[in-house]
Amino acid sequence: MSLEDYRRDIEGCSRCSSCKWVPYNQIKSWRFSKNCPSIYRHNFHTYSGSGRMVIGLSLMEGRAELDETVAEMIFRCQLCGACDSACKTYRDDIDISEVLLELRSYCVESGELLVEHMAVIDSLKREGNSLGELKTARGDWARGLDVKDVNSETCDVLFHAGCRYSYDPDARETVRGDIQLLRSAGLDIGVAGVEEACCGGRAYELGYRGEASNYADDVLNRVKSSGAGTLVTACSDCYSHFQYIYPKIGKELPVEVLHVSQVMDRLIDNGRLDFKHELPLSVTYHDPCHLGRKGEPFTGVWTGDKLDRPMSLKRSGRKGIYDAPRNLLYAMPGVELVEMERIREYAWCCGAGGGVLEAFPDFSASTTVERIEEALATGAEALVTACPWCLRVFKDAVDQTSADLEVYDLADLALISAGVAQPASV
């Protein structure tokens, strides 16, 4: 697909601005009614979902030329998908998220690259991860765990940790705990350790489609050789990429793909996991974009009139993973969930996505702070999320702003509640 393939979508935009707001029925206050971090920060219409589509049209029509500034406008966007699901409230025939991805690819193909993104890609190429870490340290997080190595053994469930969980010292413990918990529930789990590489989704989002394809091949091969019937990941980004980008680029994984929260939810359902430890905590839950609206599975490319596209094939954002994480919180004794105003398919982004954290840390931080303020407004003691990227930026923002708010990974609370980890470790 190319930008031109989306011309009809773009020309169909009525400029209603719905892509800038929480769906109107769900607006509960003046304060938390916006949904797009990019226009929230930069204000020009150009920075909205609609505005970026118009950039596309302007480029196609030769009215504007792609230059460094235009590229920056395109990349100052978390690809959070909020615009897309808000627009989809009204429109069956506009796929903003696809246009945003095409624009990035257009930039890369035209040589308008951001140095920070090139560094990410460089790291991917050299070390197989997006964080500039050493490939040799990739498997360190699992050291000492009693878990199968899929490079030499087969297993039922392949666990993909993802870049951030593998390297971020604040997150590593979480995935270790995940393994312990899943194993204690009787799952036959394997990990790829040092051989695990980035899922490649980041590369796709940054517009580097060739790289993305290579990494998808890598995962696909590993999944096949592991003999696993299920691929589990704790990372929301990876989850979204497995579910959406892979099939879209023809690399559909021949296994069931689950986020770890879904696995835990199932285990509770079938009685194999029990949250018995009291955890007196009021929490609010942040829906990671990639687990929520961008966690919807790919349903194919619709080439005809999109108005004829069946609802089931429309990416509305409402079929993401919203209930499993909440079910876990509800199941934890003592935990009280207080919702923020912007949740589920209209949740506000954490700020980390779309290469923004790497290229525009200030913009990323301001997006994060907005979410922290929303969490604080609920009166909850803790902000819980289910994605290591969200966790990272939330923790940093809380540190920087000295906000009176704890930040937890959902899995960590699950581990405590299940008695796998001690409260002190969170």
Add this chain to the structure above:
Amino acid sequence: MQTKSTDPKVFRRAVGPENVSTEESELEHFRTAGLSSRGEPAAVVRPQGTAQLREVILLARETATNLVFTSSAPPRFRGDTVPAGEGIIVDLSGMDRILRIDRRNKVAYIEPGVTFNNLIERADEAGLKVLMPLLPRKSKSVLACFLEREPIIIPKYHWDMTDPLLCTEMVFGSGDLFRTGTAGSPGGIDRQLKAGLAHKNPLGPGATDFLRIVQGSQGTLAGVTWATIKLEAKPTVHKIYFACDDRLERLVAFTYRALRPRLGDEWLILGARSLATIIAESPGSIDELARRQAPWTLVYGVSGYRYYPEERLAVQENELARIAQAVGVRPVPEVPSCPAKKMEEILAGPSPYPYYKTVPRGAFADVAFLTTLDKAGAMVEVMSTACDAHGYPPSELGIYIQPIQQGRTAHVEFTVYYDPADEADRARACELVEAASWELDEAGAFFSRPYGSLSRIAFRNCPDSVEALRKVKQVMDPDNVLNRGKLCFGEEVV
């Protein structure tokens, strides 16, 4: 432009000799009114229709003559029909036809000379009700009354400040004819009526609202030759209640809670003196009647309409009773010497002749302004203090508080009664009104309809508006022939 002596005879050309009068007996009505300074009317000219009015204005432009419109018969109290200096009175009271009453769309087409009495009668025959101000003069022109944004006593029907005035035909000071609202749509009125228009839309035409501009302009921008007026359905059942209290705040609290969901029909608050003045059958009984009233009386009406009228009435009564109880107010069916029925009759018509406010002492002066209901109490304080300072007993002050714009705004009217024959009394009233106006202004009173010298106070506060208004005046009345020197269009203001 300087006022210039004009031979009134020139206007014979426009209206015919029989419609130009220089009789002193007629002119004297326009020399002075209330506390206004003296003017010098040179003639009364009576156009018999729009075309003649237009001619009059064009002649005035040619001869640089000051024209002062009037539509009501005397007596007059405000001074807006007294020329500042010399002027010709353009009396439109003879244009007094009720051109049409449309029952289905609840609208009356009236000329400027139509008075409340005429209109009430005709509306009543059609099953409709005229939206009344509080006891207008019998001779008061309905059109002129609402052109002056006079408040009506049923706040729920007062959606916006132009109500109940709808569409108009007017002649600008330039001599150009204009029609506002849907009357300005393509085609003449007959054609428009055939097309089904009922002239209920007061806005426009286009992106300007000349009706709104002309409203409140005291004849300084245009003369209005006919208008449509919004009427309402006559209730099937209707009852009046009173709530008496020694604390205004309680009645205000009641009012806020009642008007918010549009409960009640008539809704007004009166001080004891005003109430007594309204209900008194003879001047001599006013003092005693005032003493017998509570300091504050809220008068309100409830209605039922064609469908389930009793049920509606009961719903209204019950809701209001609940609110009254919550705020500690007790609705009653009568006040001393005034049962509900009597009040119902009083509110439904114009004032007995000549005018209820002249009954106590022969003359009066009003200080009327807009504020919000919650500030009305503070305004009363300011006024009472001013009364004290001028030796005028606050207990003799007339007070009328009228919620408008469905309760969002309050028209507050203080009335100082005086004996016109007693120069000292007149002077005291004059001084009190002047001093109190400044103090009320200071306290936040908004003099939205400033008559006479009040203009100085009102326009001093808004130099930007004055600048804009003068530009508007220049457009509509380029030679300054309409009611020269009034409002902010005189030299002395700002």
Add this chain to the structure above:
Amino acid sequence: MISDEAYKELEEAVGVDNVSRHPAVLDSYAFQPFENHESMPWCPRPVAVALPSTTQEVSEVIKACNRHNLKHKAFSTGWGLWCGPTTDDVVQIDLRRMNRIVEIDEKNMFAVIEPYVCGAQLQAEAMKVGLNTHIIGAGPNCSPLASATSMHGVGHDSIYMSYSARNVLGLEWVMPTGEVTRLGAPGSGKGWFCGDGPGPSLRGTMRGYTGALGGMGVFTRVALKLYNWPGPPEIESTGTVVDVMSEVPDCLRIFGCFFPDKDRLADAYYDIGEAEIGYNCLKVATPAFMMILAPHLFKKLKGTENLRRLLGGTLGQMFLIILAGISREDLDHQVDVLKAIVDEHLGFVLDAKNIPTLGSNLAMNFIRATMPALVFRIGGSFSTALGRNDSLDTQLAWGEAIAEIKRGYAKKEMIIDDMGDNPYFVPYENNTWAHCEVVYPYDHRSEKHLAGSSAINMDFIINAIESCMEPMFGVVPSARKVLSPLTSNFNRWQRKLSEALDPDQTSDKGFYTDEAEFDFTNVPPERVERLQKLVEDLTWTELGPPE
């Protein structure tokens, strides 16, 4: 092009981050597809875009423009061709950063807001204190300030909450000269409770029936009337628009009222008005409802004659009404009255209480007016025949006449067939007057539809004049030129006021006072002649319209 010097002054006015002249940014403002009957969605590109955050900054931007002979054009949310520049020398002022609710005065029922507060935001905050705001039919994405000050103002709630122009209590206005003025009580420093006076009301220069559409400076604050809201502080609502589920508060009842014919429907409307009931009321055609909610299905089914007869005929004359009671007793009374009226006029009611999913779908969608953007789905665009609001009878007649015109075009496939009758009809102020526009969907990417839309628009104008209406779409320069001489010469006066208050004509006047010739390319010659004849017959003389 903007000179460096002028651009620098804009930067000084609003800060370097808040002004741009990059072509890509400018194009995102030149993109104005709605009511842009061209094959491409562009309007003239502004020379720069400025994003002021305060009244002072707006003033400085305007003054900078004036110093450099540049025009300015502001918008609040910017939806529609009328928001963009009409010439090549315009600085677009995007008021997005002026987004504060300055005050909600609960007791006196008004809010003071800035331009970029949207309807949904204001409603959400107002409901918390038991109040509600009028939301125009375009939707809660629009700016209540923009519709109150600058353009139209019709909404489903108009039966209870009036017309935006009539909801203004006070105004802050940066004049085209850059001077700041306030109208009404706030102009005298007395608070925001009244927008008129002292003396003549300058509100009449702010706008009339329609607004200046950006042609008369910039409105930076407005006090708007709020209305009673007897419901809860928040309506819990999940899902979005088409499959929304909201709790229907106990204080609301929702009914569809169906009548055998237009006359009976009209009689019922009049009676409902006199009974003074109703909180939200909208006449939509049943097929239109289907088209909006399920365009996919509609496309497939519209050839079915029986369905056409059922939806357009049997179920054709209907309105939806929401009753809101302040107590059980009050609500029950209103329900009794409604049923009696519908009964008397041989209609029947569909009580949403008996179809909970329907009620739950409609409640929030109507209270917040969230559905209109769905109309874009079927064709990608739509246009509308806006009449001139007046009596209910005229508006209903207008609806019928336009539907008839539309049928012809739909048959020729020059617009999308929506089964003809697609009125957006709302009564105002207890049904004492009303609005009706007739929507027609079309595909702006189809040349045939573009030709169809320009021809049909001419028919609308002709019909409007024949029906003695100055249609709301008279904001277009060519329509204005034709209409003004038949309509009090309103544009002559409008222009004089505009010249008085904007001596250098620095606001973009394209949608305010400019006039232009009609492009008759796609219009059949007999229609052109008809128009010319009407103009000949109805042009005002100095003594008014020919009677």
